[in-house]
Amino acid sequence: MIVTRAVFRDFRNVEEETIEFSPTVNVLWGMNAQGKSNILEGIYLFARGRSFRGAHDRDMIRQDASASGLGVSVEREGEKYPVELIAELSREGKKRLLRNGAPLSSVSEMIGNLRAVLFCPAHLSVVNGGPAERRSFLDVAISQLDPGYIRDLSLYRAAYSHRAALLRRFSSGAEVRTEEWEVFSEQMSDAASRIAAARFEYVKKLSLHVASFFEEMTGGAESPSVSYKSHLLGGVEDGYDPAEGKKILFDKLTSNIEREAAAGSTLWGTHKDDIRLALDGSDARLFASQGQQRSFALALKLSEGEISREKSGEYPVFLLDDVFSELDANRRKYITDRLLGRQIIVTSCEPSVIPGGEGAARFIEIKNGSVAGVR
Numbered sequence: 001m002i003v004t005r006a007v008f009r010d011f012r013n014v015e016e017e018t019i020e021f022s023p024t025v026n027v028l029w030g031m032n033a034q035g036k037s038n039i040l041e042g043i044y045l046f047a048r049g050r051s052f053r054g055a056h057d058r059d060m061i062r063q064d065a066s067a068s069g070l071g072v073s074v075e076r077e078g079e080k081y082p083v084e085l086i087a088e089l090s091r092e093g094k095k096r097l098l099r100n101g102a103p104l105s106s107v108s109e110m111i112g113n114l115r116a117v118l119f120c121p122a123h124l125s126v127v128n129g130g131p132a133e134r135r136s137f138l139d140v141a142i143s144q145l146d147p148g149y150i151r152d153l154s155l156y157r158a159a160y161s162h163r164a165a166l167l168r169r170f171s172s173g174a175e176v177r178t179e180e181w182e183v184f185s186e187q188m189s190d191a192a193s194r195i196a197a198a199r200f201e202y203v204k205k206l207s208l209h210v211a212s213f214f215e216e217m218t219g220g221a222e223s224p225s226v227s228y229k230s231h232l233l234g235g236v237e238d239g240y241d242p243a244e245g246k247k248i249l250f251d252k253l254t255s256n257i258e259r260e261a262a263a264g265s266t267l268w269g270t271h272k273d274d275i276r277l278a279l280d281g282s283d284a285r286l287f288a289s290q291g292q293q294r295s296f297a298l299a300l301k302l303s304e305g306e307i308s309r310e311k312s313g314e315y316p317v318f319l320l321d322d323v324f325s326e327l328d329a330n331r332r333k334y335i336t337d338r339l340l341g342r343q344i345i346v347t348s349c350e351p352s353v354i355p356g357g358e359g360a361a362r363f364i365e366i367k368n369g370s371v372a373g374v375r
C-alpha cells in the first residue's frame with residue numbers, strides 16, 4: 001500500500017500544498033520548524049484517526065484559518081483505482097471524513113483504509129514509558145488490522161464509563177442496583193475478553209518478529225522476549241482462554257464494589273494490562289541501555305509492519321519522523337536495507353540521511369510549510 005499524493009489546506013503551518021510521493025523512499029527535509037513533521041502528522045491522521053502528537057483536531061487547523069482540509073490518495077496492490085480519503089477539521093469540533101467522496105459516519109470506519117507504521121523518537125516510550133504507552137501501541141496497531149477490535153475497544157470504554165458513573169454514585173451514598181452493576185460489569189468483561197485475546201495473539205506474533213529483528217541487528221548477541229501481561233492473570237505465555245478470562249474478570253468486578261469505591265477507581269480490566277519486554281531475561285524498561293531500548297522500539301515498529309503485511313498481504317506505509325538523526329550509520333543502513341521495496345517517508349534536517357544521494361530517494365525540501373523543491 002502506498003500514498004501517492006497528499007493534499008493540505010490550512011493544516012498546521014501549511015497554507016495550501018500538494019505533495020506527490022514516490023512508491024519507495026521519500027525524504028522530507030529542511031530546517032527546523034518548517035512543517036516536516038506536520039506533514040507526517042497529516043498523513044498519519046488517516047491511519048490513526050487523530051494526531052500522533054496528542055493534539056486536538058482544532059490545534060491542527062492553521063492559525064487564522066477557520067477550518068482545515070486534508071486528503072490522501074492511497075494505492076493498493078492489484079486495485080485499479082486509488083482510494084481517496086478526505087478529512088475536514090473545523091474549530092467547532094466534529095471532523096468530516098470522506099472515502100471516495102462518500103461520507104464516513106465515524107473515525108473507526110476510516111481506520112484501515114490507510115495502514116501506516118509511524119516511528120518517532122518519542123516512541124522510545126513504548127519501551128521505557130508506562131503501561132499506557134504499550135497498550136496504546138497495541139491498540140493502534142491492532143485497530144488498523146481489525147475493525148472488530150475497534151468496536152470492542154469502544155464497547156469496553158462505554159461500559160467502563162457507565163460503571164464508573166455507578167461507582168461514583170455508590171461512593172456518594174446513593175443506592176446502586178445489583179442488576180445495573182452486573183450489566184455493565186458483564187459488558188466490560190465481555191469486551192475485555194475479546195480485547196485481551198486479540199492482544200495476546202498480536203503479542204505472540206510480535207515476539208517472533210522482534211526476536212528475528214534482534215538476531216539480525218545484533219548478530220544474536222542479545223535475546224529479547226515479548227509477552228502479554230494481564231493485570232489480573234499475570235503473564236500470559238501459553239494461551240489466553242477468553243471464556244475463562246471473562247469469567248474471572250466478571251467475578252472480580254461484581255464482588256468488590258466496596259473496595260473499588262474506597263479506591264475511587266476501576267481496579268480490574270484490560271485498561272491495566274501491559275506487555276512485558278525483556279532483554280536477556282531482564283525488564284528492558286529498567287535494565288536495557290539507551291541504545292538497546294532504541295533497538296527494541298525499532299524492532300517493535302518493524303515487526304508491526306511485518307504483521308500488517310501477514311494479515312493483509314501488503315506492507316503498510318512507513319512514516320519515520322526524525323529517527324535517523326538519532327541512529328548511527330550502521331543502524332540507518334540496516335533500516336533502509338530492511339525497508340527496501342516498501343514505501344517510506346522520512347523527515348530529516350539533512351537530505352544526506354539516505355545514503356546514495358540523488359536517485360536513491362525522492363528528496364522533497366520543505367520550507368515554511370511549502371514544498372521548495374523536489375529532486
Ligand SMILES: Nc1ncnc2c1ncn2[C@@H]1O[C@H](COP(=O)(O)OP(=O)(O)OP(=O)(O)O)[C@@H](O)[C@H]1O
Pocket residue numbers: 011012013014030031032033034035036037038039059060061062063322347348349
Ligand atoms: N495550528 C498551527 N497553525 C500555524 N502554524 C502551526 C500550527 N501548529 C504548528 N505550527 C507551526 O509549525 C511549525 C512546526 O512544524 P513541524 O513540527 O512540522 O517542524 P519540523 O519541520 O518537523 O521541524 P523539526 O526539524 O524541528 O522537527 C512551528 O513553527 C509551529 O509554529
Ligand SMILES: [Mg+2]
Pocket residue numbers: 036037038321322347
Ligand atoms: Mg519535526
